Amino acid sequence: MNIVLFLILFPLAMAGLIALLGGHVGLRTALVKIGSGVVAIGALVLLALNLQGETQWLRFDWPWLQKAVLGLDILVTLILLVIAVRGRQITVTALVIAQAALIGMTEFGGHAHAHVEAPLFIDSFSMIMAHIVGVIGGLIVWHAVGYMPHYHHHHPEVPGGQRWFFATIYLFLGAMYALVFSNHLSWLFLAWEVTTLCSFLLISYPRTPEARHNAFLALRLNMLGGVAFAGALLYLAKTGGPFALSEIIRSAPASMLVPVLLICVAGLTKAAQMPFSAWLLGAMVAPTPVSALLHSSTMVKAGVYVFVRFAPLLQNTVMGLLLALIGVTTFLFASCIAISQSNAKRVLAYSTIANLGLIVTCACVGNPQAVWAAILLIIFHAVAKALLFIAVGSAEHSIGSRDIEDMEGLIERRPKTALAILIGIAGMFLAPFGMLVSKWAAIEALMKSHPILPVMVAFGSSATLFFWSKWMGKILSTVKGPPPPHGPVSMEEKNAMFFLSLLTVGLCAAWPFISSLSIKPFLLSYYGTAVELNRVTIVIMSSMLALIVALPLSLLYKGEKKLRITTPYLSGANVLERDLFTASIGGTKPLAIRSYYLTEFFAEGRLTRMGLAATIALLAALVMVVKP
Amino acid sequence: MNLTHAILAALLYIVAAPVLAGLLAGVDRIISARMQARIGPPLLQPFYDLFKLFQKERIAVNKTGHFFLLGYLLFTIIAGVEFFIGGDLLIVIFALALGSVFFVLGAFAAGSPYSHIGAERELIQLMASEPMLILSAMGFYVATGSFQVHDIWSRPDLLIVILPGMFAGLVYVLTIKLRKSPFDLATSHHAHQEIVKGITTEFSGPYLAVIELAHWYETILLLGFLYLFFAPWPWLAVLALAAVYFLEILADNTNARLYWQWVLRSSWIFTAVAGAGNLVVLYYLSRGGTP
Structure with a gap:
């Protein structure tokens, strides 16, 4: 199932390409457009290849892979830390440090991390999610190509950063694919954190104080979820529990109460559920494609995704x-x-x-x-x-x-x-x-x-x-x-x-x-x-x-000759036009x-x-x- | 219920419901008149009115609004057919709501301030009555284990005994649905409290007739809902329905229109107490008292 790897890696490659070459407007537009088409078609190819909806597992023989994931995790955490410190956000900084500590204890705390046979997988539910990410995400990216020039035209105060904007969106899509195909919880967690990071970057795009404030609100609430998720990983490592999603689901519900609850709390934050819902309202300061992306195919859907996965345990x-x-x-x-x-x-x-x-x-x-x-x-x-x-x-x-x-x-x-x-x-x-x-x-x-x-x-x-x-x-x-x-x-x-x-x-x-x-x-x-x-x-x-x-x-139906069109009733004093009338104290209103x-x-x-x-x-x- | 029976039931509803509802409206008007110390119109007056409306000239404020009325009539009939062929109660309820939404959209599309106010008020009435209708379906489900009307009416036991709260709640929102005072916010038969003619302001002639017809189908469907509570004892059912309808007429003639806040708040509270209360009690009883 190389298509799964392709779906995850292609948007990431696009993100890199756009970040490198995106200075040239024409080139960037072409890249973004082609990329959105490939993302959407790729998802449809997946359907054609796996119509039976059988669950398939992806195994890798590379021992360094897990270390690479950990390395990326550390990188994302560092980026978040820099953002939090530079923004002078005490709560966010504390949350990032707490999360880093939890992950550190999970990975280096001397617990033999349960082995995961197949870190990636695909079943009919991840396929449905992949279609949502690919087809709808692709359409939104396509729309953004036409929308963003308008946006900058109407908001001259916003510094033009479309190159990073589109790179971030592709990174987001890649992370969403990784999220829905991950069987290994640490991989899922990495993708989870990347979506948090991307949403922060996209919400803060207008660079206004309001956008900055709302972006940090989103980051704060989502980091709260991230800390809960990291807590679940630590708990699993300490108790020697399984790290594969597929095994967790088959476990006795009673043995999984704590990690499932923690991950569900993380899901509540990402799915903008009360009491964590404020960030989604703030997120609308961003340009329309960002709202469309956050609300429909990414981010909040990552939140509900984990709930559906854990449904048998709940x-x-x-x-x-x-x-x-x-x-x-x-x-x-x-x-x-x-x-x-x-x-x-x-x-x-x-x-x-x-x-x-x-x-x-x-x-x-x-x-x-x-x-x-x-x-x-x-x-x-x-x-x-x-x-x-x-x-x-x-x-x-x-x-x-x-x-x-x-x-x-x-x-x-x-x-x-x-x-x-x-x-x-x-x-x-x-x-x-x-x-x-x-x-x-x-x-x-x-x-x-x-x-x-x-x-x-x-x-x-x-x-x-x-x-x-x-x-x-x-x-x-x-x-x-x-x-x-x-x-x-x-x-x-x-x-x-x-x-x-x-x-x-x-x-x-x-x-x-x-x-x-x-x-x-x-x-x-x-x-x-x-x-x-x-x-x-x-x-x-x-x-x-x-x-x-x-x-x-039937609105298109123009016929019906016998019908006489008249003006609406306005207490007996219509003027010729249908939206004017003579008021009781005189004068046309x-x-x-x-x-x-x-x-x-x-x-x-x-x-x-x-x-x-x-x-x-x-x-x-x-x-x-x-x-x- | 096999296909032939279903088709017969559907046809019977489509033909008989307007006749029954028209007669009921005639009785309603005579009793109302007597309550107001008048003689009142003849029994068949609602039919004369309807036929006359159909013969009038077609006048409208735009070409689109009345298509929505067609949706209103169509989905109300679909709701009734689904009910009387013994189908899924929840589908009945949302087909009915869908019909009302079409009605409201038609009034909005007219672009007149009076029909606009009527449309907003109709939406408030919908919001006030909808939860109780859905709750009653849940009540039938808890009592009989099925959402199918067919399963519910073929039960041998009298459902009013275990669903009294549901019945009371339904009677309460029936006042809204039948457009009776004090809950007749959107449009009313009482001229003295009306904002022009509310939601129907911009509809006249045949279009008004369509609205009246849809309302007749709706009335019979709602009475069908109440019938389910007494299904094994038809005579008791007829008596109960007559009593309920008489109470509605009485309320209509002894009350003035309320503020919308009162309508919404009181029906939601009534629904929560009588409807949801009944449901929760039933739920714990069915689990043998062990929560």
Whole structure:
């Protein structure tokens, strides 16, 4: 399986090449574009080569390899240390030193490190993840090529560093591939740390004080997770436990409580779960491609990846239930907070936090059906969220604002961008994502665990209904006439929007196949049983999805001659134009409509504090339950 | 349930539901009139209204809005069909929600301030009622081990006995769904408390008729939900449904519209206490009292 090595090493090589040769704009653009294509196609080749979804192991006979990994680990730690010290960040410095100490004790503390037969592997779940990283990551990189010149045009104060920007993105993609193919925990940890480092570099890209502050916030919270992860490695080394993911999963759950909990805490930080969620909101200071990358195909997906891997160990345990409660609490609170937000990117950020909460909940419940739901959620969320970020970024360029209120009537002003946003939103909460998975599969699966979980999902999902619908309504609303478009959208941005829209719609048709070809083999290998879908359910579901896709097409229908078009009712005093009216005290007034944000009822500050309190209490309970 | 039965049930629902709901609306209007010391319209008045609306001229503020109404009608019917052929309750619930979302989008697309306020309020009503509907499906699942309507209604035991909280919760949100005071935020039959005509402001003639028709399908579906609690004893079920509907009319005529905050807060609290409470008690009872 050389393709696995290729997938990991190619983006790393690209990162190096771009860093070396990226000074030349034309050369860099060509390199980045070719690279994004190869990354995406490489992932698809993987599918063709390994269609059966059998688990394959990669063994290496090179004794120096483990030392090289350790060397890289030390290098990453040193870089982080330099960043922390130069930024005068006491907490981050302390965390880096703590982590270095833990790793030092693991590696040089005289514990014979358990041997890992095959440090890399591939199974159907890592294949799904590889597709998300490759295809969606590739599209985002392609989009970035067109977006970044615009970005620098609109933000002249940001120093141009596109060479390092793209190098970092490729490093990020390489680390994500390494993460999903690693069987050896120290390798996984190295990849984990590299993603932390890359996210710091990308968030701090605008070089403003705000960006710097938010980047260090992200680093601080993620280093907290890194320390927990390093703690897990040390615990395993001390107790002589296995270092291979495959062996840990087959161990008795009781013997793995401490390391699994520590790695799950690391997963909570990376997946932006409460109480560690603040960094993801801060991360939106970065350019759009970074948000798209962090929210969809990388970073947060690394967080939920470990939860899905450990799902069999979490099933029917008190620890699993408590972790699931953290996830579902995050889902409920983040969904409610999103109602009060009018900044499109903040809405997207809160919805990411919420949906990852749902994924964590499903994975922690850990029965086959819940894991099935979790994996489908990962796929759908990655595609729809990447599309939404890119489309919102594009709308921001063309209307000069990222406020949802300013997107009024976007369907007339920027029909294609508006359609992309509508498809993305529909993908998030109507079809296939929301109704198919978050309501149906997740609730059915969660019913087999404690009923408080699906109850909270029911409340949270009705909140998501509210904020997505009113956003859709805003875009569809036809109050204002079409004002002149602000700026052009680059070809690359259009390409990315088009393919991601196509993917979102395509998933509506393809999900039963993905389920039987990719998710079923994974569940069989993990549990020995798989989820059998009811055929009637598939038919009903699919026909409803087809209807939803078909209905927007009816917008193209121009006919119906008998219809008389009139002006909306404005208390009997319309002026000729449809958005002006005569006020009761005389004079012509423009019509203005604003949405409900219910900011007092769903107050961000209060709800955040409540969520933090609840999740911190749950973390404390976890520590009480899991005694080493 | 085999295919022939399923098709028959679906057809029966599609044909009979509007007839039943129209008659119910007629009765509703007569009883309401008597409560207000009026004689009221004839029993078949809702049908006359509907036919007349269908014959009126088509006037709209734009060409797109009414397509969403088609989605509303279509998905409401799908929800009802799925229910009456004995399908998955959760699918029924989200098809119903999907229909409502289409309705709301249609009102948003009209671009009028009054229908906009109505649409936002309809969304608040959806948010207020949705959790209880989902919880009731969970309740049926815990009680019968299945989400399939077919399995639930063929149970020999009376589900109201073990799911009283669920029933109460459903009756509570039924007020929202039936657009009865004090929970008729989005649009109301009572002119004195209405912001123009709320969500339906910009729909007239045949389009208004489609909305009314969809609402009739929805009403029968919701009554079907309540029927499940009494399924083994049909006569008791009919009596209970009549009593519930009478209570809704009574509430409608004795209350004024509430603030949305009250509607949302009270229905979420009621759902959490009656619905979730019932569920948790049932969960621990089914585990033999050992948490």
